[in-house]
Amino acid sequence: MFTRRNLIVGSGAALACGGLMPAAGLAASSVSLPEDFASARPDAVKAGPARGNLVAMTFDDGPHPTLTPALLDMLKERRIRATFYVIGRNAARYPDIIKRMVDEGHEIGNHSWSHPFLSRLGSGGVLRELDRTSDAVYKAVQRIPTTLRPPYGALTDRQAHFIAKDREMPTILWSVDPEDWRRPGSSVVASRILNRTGPGAIILTHDIHAPTVRAMPTALDGLLDRGFEFATVSMILGRRDWSKLRWRLPQVADATS
Template structure:
C-alpha cells in the first residue's frame, strides 16, 4: 500500500481509529479508499476538523485560578491545591503578634496579617517586622467597627486611612481587605473595596479563638472545617484568651506539614499581587 507523507499523523490516526487499513480519513470524516486518493483529496482530508482536544490538567488549573482571581469576594483557594493560608486579625500589638511571628519564623511558615490602622500607627515597628519576615499585610479597617452599619463615606475613610498607615509603615499599599466580623451587608463595603482596587477576603475556617476558646477547641474547629485551599482565621491581638492560639498554632502547623501542605500568603493563594 502506498503511503502519502503529506497526510502525516492525520491519516495514520484515522486508519487506526477506524480499524481500517484500506481507507483513510479523519476520525469523524467520510472515509476515502486508498486507491482513489488524489492530491486534491489529500488536501481535503488534511483540512477536516478533528475532534476538540481536551484541556490538560495544567490548563484546567489555570482556568480555575483565573476564575478565582476575577472574584471580588474570596473565602477559599482552589480545593485542588494542597495549600493553606493562615491569617491573623486585629493586630499588631507587642505581645501576641510577636509570639505568633516567633512561631512562624521558627517553622518557616508564611502568613497574612490583617491589621487595624490605629494599631499600625501605635506599633509601626511590628508591622515592619511582619513585612520583613516575608508575610503579607492586609487591611482590617481603622478601629474595627461593624462597617455594614456605616455610611459610604465612613467605610471609605476606614479603609483608606488604614491603607495610608500601612503605606507609611512599610512603603506599600495593600490589595487585600478583610471587613471586621466579615460584615458587608448592603453592598457598600464591597463597593468601596472595589473602588480602592482591593479584594475582600473572608475565610473558610473560623477557629473562634477570640472567644476564649481552649487549644483543644481551636484544634477541633480546625479539623472540622479545614479542606485544601483553606483560609484559616485566627487573631494576633485582643484578649488574654489568645494565649491558646499561641499554643494551638505549632500543633496546627505540624499537622499540615505531615500532610504535605504548602503554607502561602493569601495573595499567593488566589494569584493576585499583595500590594498596589
C-alpha cells in the first residue's frame, strides 16, 4: 500500500497548482471557493455557490457490475460528467469500471473501504478506511480521490478537520437527498431531484439501486431542460478539474505503509 506521505510528495505539483487544500491553497490560488470554505466549517461542504447554473450529480456505493455501466451509458449519451463516491472494496473488485469512469471524464471520490460509520472509529481506523480506498483507486487509474464522502454522512467536525489537514480531503456532503436508498420508485426519485435542485446543488444518489439508475434519464433530462449544467464536485467547488490534475505519483508497486 502507498503511504500517504509518498502520495503527497509525489503529487506535490498537482496539489500546488490545483488549490486542493482549503488552507494552503487559498492564499496562492485564484480559484473562488464556496462560502462554506471560508466560514465556520471549512472542512466540509454541502453545496457549491448558489449562483450560475452548475449542479453536481454524485453516485455513492458503487461500482456495481451492471448498474454502473448502464448509468455510464446514460451519462455519456448526454455528455454529463458526474462524481462517483466509490467504496474501496468495490473499486478493487471492478477496476475496469473505475477506469471507464475516468476515461469518460468523471471524478472519483473516496467513500471508505467497507462503508462503516467513520464517526465510531478512531483516527487510525478512519485513515485505514480512506487510504485503502485511495490505494484501490490508484491501482486502477493511477490517481487518487481528493474528496471524501463519509458513509451516512457520519463524521464528527473534529474528524472532518483532521482529514482535511492530514489527507487534504475536504468532506463533501450534499444539499439534495431524494432518499433513493429507501427505494421509493423511479418516478419519485426523479421528481424529488427535479423539485429540490437549485444552482450549486450537490445531489446524493446511489448507483447500486436499479430504480435510481432507471430514474436518471428523466431526472437528467429534466435538469438539462431547466438549464442546469453538470459539473463534477471539484469543479462546482471552484477547484481544478480533477481529471486534469497533473498527477506525479510514485510508480511503486509494493511499498508498504
